[in-house]
Amino acid sequence: MKTYIKILLGVVLFIALAGIVVGIHFFRMPHKDLGKAKPDFIITAVDLQKAFEDNENAATAKYVKKILEIEGEVESVKTGEANVLNVSIKSGSDLSSVICTFVPATDPAKFTSGSRVTVRGECSGFLMDVLMNNCVLVK
Secondary structure, eight states: OOHHHHHHHHHHHHHHHHHHHHHHHHHHOOOOOTTTSOOSEEEEHHHHHHHHHHOHHHHHHHHTTSEEEEEEEEEEEEEOGGGOEEEEEEOSOSSOEEEEEEOTTSOGGGOOTTOEEEEEEEEEEEESEEEEEEEEEOO
16 A cells, blocks of 8 residues: 555545544533532523524623523423423513523422513523523523
């Protein structure tokens, strides 16, 4: 076998192994414990929704992929796929709300329609509703 083919084969093998190692590292990385994490922003659900409605690009740059602590009134509680709990928080708009997803182990009895809650989670964007993931209830 020619030398340049051996070198090329070695480089390709090295890149493949490095990709596998990096993939395994990210797969095994633990999730942040948002119950103990410091929020990047503390804001009401009404103000968060208004920020996205007023200027979606600016709000996306400011809030998406950040840890937010929001406060508001529970509108509805639903169990979604894989027993993920979805809590909708009123945003002052009839057409949209802030939807918070909780891990399956979260007790839905902690949320009653009309009660005020404070929730910490990671903002993932705006699609008619502001979406929050990996949420925890703040005492």
